[in-house]
Structure formats: structure tokens, C-alpha cells
Amino acid sequence: MARIAPWLALLVLLTALYAMPHFAAGQPYVLHLLILSMLYAIPAVGLNLMLGYVGLVSLGHMAFAGFGAYVAAVLMVDVKIGFWSALALATLASGAAGAAIGVVCLRFRSHFFMIVTLAFGLMLYSVMNNWDSVTRGAAGFAGIPRPAPIAIGGESFPFGPLDHFYLLVLSAAVLVFALQRLVVHSDFGRILAAIRQDERLARARGVNALLYKTAVFALGSAIAGFGGVLQVSFLRVAAPASFSLAESINMVLIVIVGGAGTLSGPALGALLFVGLPEYLRAAQEWRLVVFGVLLVAITLFAPRGLAGVAAGLWRRISSRRAQAAS
Amino acid sequence: MDALLEQIINGLMMGSIYVLVALGMVLIYGVMQVVNFAHGVLFTVGGYLAYFFYTRLFPSYPLAVLLSMGSLGIIGFALERGVFRPLAGNLRNQVIASLGLILAIENLVVAIWGPNALQFRVSATDVLVPVGELRFSVQHLAIIGITLAMVAALGVFLKYTRFGTAIRATSQSREAAMVVGIPVERVHWSSFAIGTALAALGGALIGPLFLVFPQMGDAPLVKGLAAILLGGMGSVPGAVAGGMILGVVESVSTLFLPTDYRDSIAFVVMVAILLVRPQGLFGRRMRGED
Amino acid sequence: MSRLSVRGLTKHYGGIAALSGAGFEIDAPGIYGLIGPNGAGKTTLFDILSGSVPPDRGQVLLDGRDVTGFAAHRMARLGMARTFQECRILPEETCLENVLFAAQQKGMRATLVQLASRSQAARRAKQDEAMRLLALVRLEAYAHAPAEALSFGQRRLLEIVSTFIGVPDVLLLDEPASGVNPALLVTLSEFIRTMYAERPRVFMVVEHNMEFIMSLAGDIIVMHQGAVLERGTPEAVQASRLVIEAYLG
Numbered sequence: 001m002a003r004i005a006p007w008l009a010l011l012v013l014l015t016a017l018y019a020m021p022h023f024a025a026g027q028p029y030v031l032h033l034l035i036l037s038m039l040y041a042i043p044a045v046g047l048n049l050m051l052g053y054v055g056l057v058s059l060g061h062m063a064f065a066g067f068g069a070y071v072a073a074v075l076m077v078d079v080k081i082g083f084w085s086a087l088a089l090a091t092l093a094s095g096a097a098g099a100a101i102g103v104v105c106l107r108f109r110s111h112f113f114m115i116v117t118l119a120f121g122l123m124l125y126s127v128m129n130n131w132d133s134v135t136r137g138a139a140g141f142a143g144i145p146r147p148a149p150i151a152i153g154g155e156s157f158p159f160g161p162l163d164h165f166y167l168l169v170l171s172a173a174v175l176v177f178a179l180q181r182l183v184v185h186s187d188f189g190r191i192l193a194a195i196r197q198d199e200r201l202a203r204a205r206g207v208n209a210l211l212y213k214t215a216v217f218a219l220g221s222a223i224a225g226f227g228g229v230l231q232v233s234f235l236r237v238a239a240p241a242s243f244s245l246a247e248s249i250n251m252v253l254i255v256i257v258g259g260a261g262t263l264s265g266p267a268l269g270a271l272l273f274v275g276l277p278e279y280l281r282a283a284q285e286w287r288l289v290v291f292g293v294l295l296v297a298i299t300l301f302a303p304r305g306l307a308g309v310a311a312g313l314w315r316r317i318s319s320r321r322a323q324a325a326s
Numbered sequence: 327m328d329a330l331l332e333q334i335i336n337g338l339m340m341g342s343i344y345v346l347v348a349l350g351m352v353l354i355y356g357v358m359q360v361v362n363f364a365h366g367v368l369f370t371v372g373g374y375l376a377y378f379f380y381t382r383l384f385p386s387y388p389l390a391v392l393l394s395m396g397s398l399g400i401i402g403f404a405l406e407r408g409v410f411r412p413l414a415g416n417l418r419n420q421v422i423a424s425l426g427l428i429l430a431i432e433n434l435v436v437a438i439w440g441p442n443a444l445q446f447r448v449s450a451t452d453v454l455v456p457v458g459e460l461r462f463s464v465q466h467l468a469i470i471g472i473t474l475a476m477v478a479a480l481g482v483f484l485k486y487t488r489f490g491t492a493i494r495a496t497s498q499s500r501e502a503a504m505v506v507g508i509p510v511e512r513v514h515w516s517s518f519a520i521g522t523a524l525a526a527l528g529g530a531l532i533g534p535l536f537l538v539f540p541q542m543g544d545a546p547l548v549k550g551l552a553a554i555l556l557g558g559m560g561s562v563p564g565a566v567a568g569g570m571i572l573g574v575v576e577s578v579s580t581l582f583l584p585t586d587y588r589d590s591i592a593f594v595v596m597v598a599i600l601l602v603r604p605q606g607l608f609g610r611r612m613r614g615e616d
Numbered sequence: 617m618s619r620l621s622v623r624g625l626t627k628h629y630g631g632i633a634a635l636s637g638a639g640f641e642i643d644a645p646g647i648y649g650l651i652g653p654n655g656a657g658k659t660t661l662f663d664i665l666s667g668s669v670p671p672d673r674g675q676v677l678l679d680g681r682d683v684t685g686f687a688a689h690r691m692a693r694l695g696m697a698r699t700f701q702e703c704r705i706l707p708e709e710t711c712l713e714n715v716l717f718a719a720q721q722k723g724m725r726a727t728l729v730q731l732a733s734r735s736q737a738a739r740r741a742k743q744d745e746a747m748r749l750l751a752l753v754r755l756e757a758y759a760h761a762p763a764e765a766l767s768f769g770q771r772r773l774l775e776i777v778s779t780f781i782g783v784p785d786v787l788l789l790d791e792p793a794s795g796v797n798p799a800l801l802v803t804l805s806e807f808i809r810t811m812y813a814e815r816p817r818v819f820m821v822v823e824h825n826m827e828f829i830m831s832l833a834g835d836i837i838v839m840h841q842g843a844v845l846e847r848g849t850p851e852a853v854q855a856s857r858l859v860i861e862a863y864l865g
Contacts, residue, residue, distance in 0.1 A: 055418065057418055057421060057422070059425075104597070104601070107601075108600060108604075110417050110418075111361045111417065111421075112600060112604070114361075114421060115361070115551055115555070115596060115600075116596070116597060116600055118548075118551075119548075119593045119596040119597050120593075120597070122548060122589075122590075122593050123590060123593045123594075123597075126586075126587065126589065126590045126593070129586075130584075130586040130587065182731065182734070183731065186727075186730060186731045186734070187720055187721065187726075187727045187730045187731070188727045188728070188730070188731045190713075190717060190720065191720075191722065191727065193706075193708070193709070194706055194717060197706045197707060197708055197709075198704050198705075198706060198707075200668070200688075200700075200704065201700070201704040201705070201706065203668075203687070203688040203689050203692075204666060204668070204688050204689075204692055204697075204698055204700075204704075205692055205697075205717065205718050205722065205778075205782070206689050206692035206693045206722040206782075207689055207722050208687075208689045208722070208724070209689070211724055212724070215724070245544070249425050249428060249429065250429075252422065252425055253425065253426065253429065256422055284433075285433040285434070285436040285437040285441075286433070286437055287433075288429050288430070288432075288433035289429070289430050289433045289434050289437060291426075291429055291430075292426045292427060292428065292429030292430025292431070292432075292433065293426065293430045294426070295422065295423070295425065295426030295429065295430075296409060296423045296426035296427060296430065298426075299413065299419045299422050299423040299426065300409070300412055300413065300423070303419065
């Protein structure tokens with residue numbers, strides 16, 4: 001029974017999410033929030049694979065989201081390629097950029113690795129902000145289209161309407177989370193976990209650590225780029241500010257608070273990040289103050305983040321139930 | 327020729343600010359082996375507190391600067407005891423905690439003082455001093471002077487006082503320092519406090535020149551990082567050299583590069599140094615981490 | 617052709633010579649002891665043999681092939697396995713997972729194929745062998761317990777057991793007996809003998825515990841000050857004046 005329960009819960013959750021446009025009819029606000037949460041959660045999965053499962057603290061993650069976003073923007077607006085091709089190409093390009101930059105960054109350990117990722121992130125941001133002829137500079141790259149309508153059962157399904165785009169982002173998020181699970185519960189994932197726990201031991205057992213770290217850096221960057229394309233298609237504009245150092249720090253926060261190295265962490269972190277201010281109805285700054293404090297507190301007292309706290313509670317409840325039954 | 331001299335002096339001035347940030351960071355790194363990414367926001371708070379003391383308490387700029395330094399020293403002490411000490415040994419968590427601090431503090435500043443830049447008018451910025459054909463505000467030159475004085479004072483403190491020697495000993499080997507009876511915990515929090523006070527000084531000095539705004543510490547953080555990498559991670563003279571060189575190179579570069587890319591020089595320096603000579607100009611070879 | 621050939625290995629750390637021209641030839645399978653006073657260079661030798669560090673000078677040949685300076689993961693794939701002085705295991709994984717990980721294919725291509733196919737066949741195939749090995753060191757009860765729950769001695773056993781599942785040709789055991797209580801030492805000693813009997817190959821064991829190594833090894837290599845001082849049977853080495861002086865002097 002215990003093995004089926006999580007799958008059942010997941011099924012219920014997915015059904016509810018797919019049915020949300022129906023439940024939330026007349027409240028576009030809810031869909032808007034969910035879309036924003038998912039647009040944060042997708043790059044967070046990429047960072048979770050790097051940071052949570054391998055232990056690579058990248059301070060430039062959102063720069064790769066921006067890389068993907070701008071590549072797609074140029075492809076769609078200047079080269080006039082369709083959304084789906086642009087999405088695929090931009091994702092691949094982000095992965096390639098991740099591999100190239102990763103090769104340089106991964107030569108360094110701990111502090112130095114973080115500093116180099118920070119530096120590369122700032123460099124990419126500087127290019128986005130200043131290379132006016134290509135990226136349109138600080139003003140942002142406007143005119144990014146939604147995907148062209150697709151044909152479903154003879155009917156045309158456009159992505160202009162909010163609930164249609166919501167279904168697109170939801171499907172993309174499900175895909176990314178499924179990929180995360182696939183990677184984590186595989187030989188590849190076991191190697192990543194071994195690298196995190198004891199890299200020297202992993203190497204002694206035949207793991208080419210540098211190769212695997214580069215591979216996961218590339219994968220994480222590709223996922224970030226994928227999310228970046230969806231984000232700018234949703235907003236219809238690409239702005240450098242969305243991919244700044246501050247956003248990269250937010251991403252670290254989302255992964256850690258949600259629970260680094262857990263499958264649901266990125267989703268929980270993103271939901272909290274987007275949802276909390278709405279719940280608190282507080283000003284933007286205060287939300288981030290709370291988050292900052294929360295991040296410090298989590299590091300000090302609950303390193304496994306929200307997912308860890310939730311898992312701990314679940315264990316205590318089920319053991320208490322087992323005790324009561326016996 | 328004049329243009330070059332002007333940029334060199336500008337560069338020395340900005341370099342001085344970088345030196346103040348870098349000194350704090352190198353002190354903390356040397357003793358605690360932690361890169362304090364939150365140094366930028368502490369710089370910002372230093373600027374805001376100086377502004378606050380000057381406008382709300384007493385219109386004496388030197389007093390405001392000193393109060394700001396003192397306050398940040400206390401804040402640094404609190405941060406070391408409350409956040410960094412409990413996380414000692416876990417580098418990843420220390421860095422992540424400092425990211426949390428950045429978020430919390432930077433947004434707290436916005437919440438209290440608003441998102442807009444504030445003018446911090448001080449007489450020193452209005453009085454001009456002629457240097458050859460050029461004119462600089464007293465503040466420009468004061469920054470250079472005060473920084474040099476600070477560097478000298480810190481140097482004397484580290485080399486010739488008992489506690490300064492204790493700090494140097496701890497940065498070389500924590501275990502050996504403990505064996506010899508040095509109060510390592512006290513060394514940790516005082517280094518942190520001195521470091522944050524220096525950051526505050528930087529913020530308080532630059533405020534009158536370039537306004538006081540919530541992101542004012544972002545660039546200095548990156549420049550400070552570049553400076554300590556350039557100079558060598560554990561080296562105090564390295565931090566001074568790195569900061570000054572970076573400042574001057576940046577300023578002089580505006581003579582032939584578009585100013586948009588001036589900040590990128592620091593990034594390029596960081597990556598180049600790590601690739602070509604990771605121990606920097608004066609640093610020691612880092613212990614292996616395996 | 618010699619199985620393992622070490623020639624003129626030299627390694628400096630800072631100004632200190634950890635190894636100065638150490639060398640020996642191993643022509644046949646067997647359990648070889650590597651002893652010597654502290655600072656003799658034994659662990660450095662292991663680090664070089666296993667690929668963790670490159671030597672400054674010298675050569676290492678495995679079955680006639682020059683493998684000098686090969687990285688650790690390459691040496692591992694060439695059939696060289698080692699344990700560590702400080703005992704390294706994967707703390708968050710179960711004992712069974714620890715052993716299975718050692719058996720797992722580490723090449724990128726094989727790993728990506730497994731990722732796409734989600735095949736569990738290779739893992740299942742190794743499961744029985746893993747449990748058998750755990751039983752040989754009386755850890756089968758802990759198969760599903762996290763490795764960090766084990767005592768130090770038990771972790772040592774786990775680490776050693778994990779090296780065997782990959783069927784290595786050369787095994788380097790770095791102070792396997794240190795930190796293990798006497799009761800478990802017997803289990804350990806028997807385990808090593810059993811594994812050798814199942815498949816004779818080159819075992820090299822660094823040890824300070826003389827009783828343990830002298831009863832286990834057939835050939836003892838003595839190191840001193842970075843080079844090989846003496847070599848022979850346990851009896852010969854224990855009686856050698858050179859060796860006694862090296863330890864006392």
C-alpha cells in the first residue's frame with residue numbers, strides 16, 4: 001500500500017493541475033501564478049541536479065536561462081524560425097554553452113568554482129545588456145511570439161490564451177521533472193551521488209569525475225535554457241534583468257529552501273517563492289527579506305529544506321500511526 | 327596627457343575603495359577560509375548608515391563615518407557568532423547562508439529607505455582642489471589618503487601588535503594557533519568585525535560621490551573578489567596591489583574602450599588569473615582540497 | 617612478464633622527498649606485504665600506483681604496459697583497486713548499494729545507454745554476488761542499513777568487500793587492519809585468504825600490524841625513507857638487522 005500511495009497522490013495532483021483552467025475559470029490570476037511558479041521551477045530542476053545531487057554551487061545559473069532565451073528570441077524574430085524549432089535549438093545551444101563554460105569552471109574547486117561561475121554569469125549578463133545590435137540591450141528584446149497554433153483533432157489550438165499557454169508550460173514542467181527523476185534513479189544518478197559524497201572514492205572506483213560533472217553542468221544549463229525560452233515566450237519580451245546575478249541567487253535560494261537533492265524540492269521552492277508574497281500580501285522587498293532570513297535559517301537548522309521537513313513530518317506521522325496500530 | 331593623469335587619479339580613488347573591500351575580504355578569508363559574498367551588502371549598509379547618522383543625528387561627516395564603521399563592526403561580530411561560526415567547516419553552507427544575507431539585507435535597505443538613490447551631500451564633495459590643470463574634489467583625494475592611512479595602520483597592527491600577530495598566526499594554521507594558546511574564537515570574530523568595518527568605511531566614503539542606493543555594493547563585491555584573486559587569496563599586500571591595479575586599469579581603459587564594458591574588465595581579470603596563475607601575484611599555493 | 621613493475625619512483629612534496637627511487641617487480645600472484653616505519657613512503661607509493669598522484673620520476677608497468685601517470689579512474693578500469701588508509705565509503709548509501717556501486721559500469725556510454733533503457737539487468741545480476749560478499753564478512757544483516765550506521769571496523773570491512781566485486785587484478789589494501797577490533801580482525805584475515813583462494817591475483821597490503829601481515833603475506837617488501845630496503849619471506853625480514861635498525865633508528 002505504501003508503495004502505491006505516492007504514485008496515487010502524484011496522479012491526483014497532475015489531474016488537478018491539468019484541470020486547473022476549469023477550476024480557476026474567471027480567476028486568471030491563479031493560472032498566472034502557477035505559470036510563474038513553473039517558469040521558476042524548470043531552471044531550478046537544472047540547478048538542483050548540479051547543486052543538490054552533485055554539490056556544484058553555481059552562482060551564474062540564470063545566465064544560461066538568458067542565453068537560451070536570447071538565442072530563441074533571435075531565431076524567432078530575426079531568423080524567423082518557428083517556436084518549436086527555436087526551442088529545441090536554444091536548449092541544445094544552452095547545453096553546449098554549459099559544456100564549454102563548465103569545462104573551464106570545473107577545473108576549480110569549491111570557492112574558486114563559485115567565483116568563476118559568478119564571473120561567467122556576469123559576463124553573459126553584460127553581453128545581454130550591452131550588445132545592443134543583437135540583444136537590443138537594456139531595453140529588452142520585444143516582440144517575442146507565442147508558439148504557433150497546433151492542430152489537435154482537427155481543431156486549432158492557439159497559445160495566446162492564458163489557459164492554453166498554461167497547459168503548455170505545465171506539460172513542459174512535467175517533462176522536466178520526469179527527466180529529473182529518470183536521471184536521479186539511474187546509474188548516472190548514482191554516479192552523481194557518489195561524486196557528491198566522496199569524489200576521491202568515486203574516482204578510485206573508476207568514475208571520470210570531470211566528465212560527469214561537465215555532463216551534469218551541460219544538462220543543467222540546457223534545462224535552464226529550456227525554461228528561459230518558455231519564460232520569454234510567455235512575457236513576449238526578453239529583458240537582461242530576468243537573468244541577472246540577483247536572479248541566479250534567487251535560484252540558489254529556491255533550490256535550497258525547497259530541498260536540495262530532492263525530487264520535489266524545485267517545485268516546493270518555486271511555489272513558495274512565487275506564492276508567499278501573495279499570501280503575505282506584503283511588499284516585494286519584505287518578501288525577499290523573509291526569504292533571505294529563511295535561507296539563512298534553513299542552512300542553520302534544516303539543511304534538507306522544505307522537502308526534508310515534509311519528509312520528516314511524514315515519517316513521524318506514519319511511525320506514530322504504526323505505533324497506534326500495534 | 328591630462329586625460330591620462332585624470333584617469334589615473336580617478337583610478338587610484340576607485341582603487342582605494344576596492345582596496346577597502348578587498349582588505350576586509352582577505353582578512354576574513356585568511357582567518358576563516360570563507361569568501362564572504364555578503365561583503366557587498368555590508369558595504370551598502372555602511373553607506374546608508376553613514377547617511378543616516380549624518381542627516382538624522384549630527385551633521386559631522388567624520389563622526390558619521392566612524393559611527394557607521396562601529397555599527398558594522400558590531401553587525402560583523404553578530405554575523406560571525408550567529409551565522410558563520412555554527413556553520414564552520416561547511417563551506418557550501420556558509421556561502422549559501424551569505425547569499426541569504428545578501429537577499430535579506432539588500433531588501434531590508436530597500437524596505438527602510440526606498441528603492442531610489444539618495445543624495446549624501448557633504449562639504450568635502452563641493453570643495454575642489456587643483457592638481458596641475460585638473461580639479462578634484464577633496465573627497466576624491468581624501469579617499470585615497472584615508473585608504474592609505476588605513477592600509478598602513480592595518481599593516482602596523484598585523485605586524486607589530488600581539489593581537490595582530492595572533493591573527494596572522496591563525497590564518498596560517500588554525501591548529502597551530504590553538505596549540506600555542508591563541509584565542510582562536512576571538513581572532514575569528516574580530517577579523518570579521520574589522521573586515522565589515524572596512525567595508526563600511528568604503529561605503530561611507532563613496533556615498534557622497536556617487537549617491538547612496540541599494541545596489542551600490544554589488545559592483546564593489548565583484549571588484550573586491552577580482553582584487554583578492556589578482557593579489558593572491560591570503561595576501562594582505564596582494565589585496566592592496568590588486569585593488570589599486572584594478573582601479574587604475576579600469577579608469578584608464580575608458581580612454582579607449584566603451585564605458586559600457588568597463589565593469590567587464592574585472593570579470594575577465596578573474597577568469598584570466600584563475601586560468602593563468604591561480605595563486606595570484608603574491609599568494610601562496612593553495613592547499614589541495616580532496 | 618612481470619605483473620606489476622615499479623621502477624625508480626620519485627615524488628617530492630614541497631621540499632620533502634616522499635619517495636626516492638623506490639622500485640620492485642612482482643612476477644606472480646600472491647599476497648604481498650608492504651611495511652616500513654612512518655614516513656617510509658608506503659601510502660605515497662599506493663597513491664602513485666592507483667593513479668591518485670603522478671610521480672615526479674619513474675615508471676609503473678602493469679602486465680608490461682606503461683601506466684605511469686594514468687589518472688585514478690583509468691587505473692581502476694585497468695583492474696587496479698584500492699582501499700584507503702582513512703577508510704572511504706559512501707556514507708549515505710546502504711551497504712548493499714555501496715558494494716553494487718563498485719560493480720557498476722562507470723563508462724559514459726554504458727551509463728547513457730542504461731539511462732535510456734532503464735534496464736536493471738546488470739544490477740540484478742550483481743545482487744547475489746554482493747550479498748555473498750557481505751555475508752563473508754558478516755555484514756549481510758546490514759545490507760539495507762546506511763553505511764554511516766556501521767562501526768569503524770565494519771566500515772573497513774565494507775570498503776574492502778566493495779573492492780572485490782569489481783574483480784580487480786591488482787588489489788592495494790592500505791592499512792586494512794588499523795582501527796579494527798581483534799574479533800573482526802580474524803574475520804578480515806579469513807576473508808582476504810578466502811578471496812585469494814577463489815582467484816589468485818596480486819594483493820598488496822600496507823600494514824603496521826605485524827602479527828596480521830606476517831601471518832597473511834608470503835612475501836614482504838620493506839620500505840624506508842622513500843626506497844625499498846629489503847624484501848623476503850616474513851621470517852627472513854623479521855630477522856633482518858637492516859629492518860630492525862630502520863624501525864628502531
